[in-house]
Amino acid sequence: MKTMQVGRAKLTWLDGGVTHMDGGAMFGVVPKPLWSRKYPVNEKNQIELRTDPILIDIDGKKMIIDSGIGNNKLTEKELRNYGVKEESKIEQSLNVLGLSRHDIDYVLMTHLHFDHACGLTMWEEDHLVPAFPEAKIFTNATEWEEMRNPNIRSKNTYWEENWKPVEELVHTYQDSVEIVPGLRMIHTSGHSNGHSIIVFEDGDETFIHMADIMPTHAHQNVLWVLAYDDYPVTSVHEKQKWMAYGYERKAWYVFYHDASYCALQFDQDGKVLNELKREPHSYPGE
16 A cells, blocks of 8 residues: 655555546547547546545544445446446455554545445445444535435436435535644535545645546646536636645645556646656456
């Protein structure tokens, strides 16, 4: 597992599973000859997207960003269509660190699409229970409302089995919330109406998790947004704002989905200063 320190925050990438999504959908109107130079694509036009929660330890409080693809939550058809070659191994990752699911104090949900929220619940015999039973789950109020009352389009990604068992653990906010000193969740909209990013600042050290308005390093260009985005123009404006904010502070940008990088640090001009690469990974059948 990869780790890094940013000020008081120690970050560790857990093994949350992997999907393979359509590259055209992930880059929207950007032509394939452009995006495929920056991010590998397979013969099915799919790109590899990890679903790895980021464990953060700040002042003794342990929290994770998003929850992974989960286990035994998808049908055979969904596993095939979404290219899920491995499901979550979060419990094993935590055990290596001497932790368990009960040690997580907060779960920070940037949004509640299935590839981020399936790991919120787990099977206990024949029923679903909270995967992190001691944790407070934070998500934006707009996102929580849509999760529970999806529309004709969003019902394909907001699943009842991912929210109903945990509804007593959920805490919502409107514009922003400070989880611990220096760590904020900030509502952006864009990818979904309730989408949020996560910003941590400690003196001169900063990390920003842009979630799915910048899911991979190849989405650094503010105009490169997803066809999945509900409000793509909002995504562009929010990216523009938060990339400028991070560049000025030489912030680390940390990723849940990126198959090549856990984190990248950019200078004032948006050029890479430092990088934290993922370990090479092979999947069954490759």
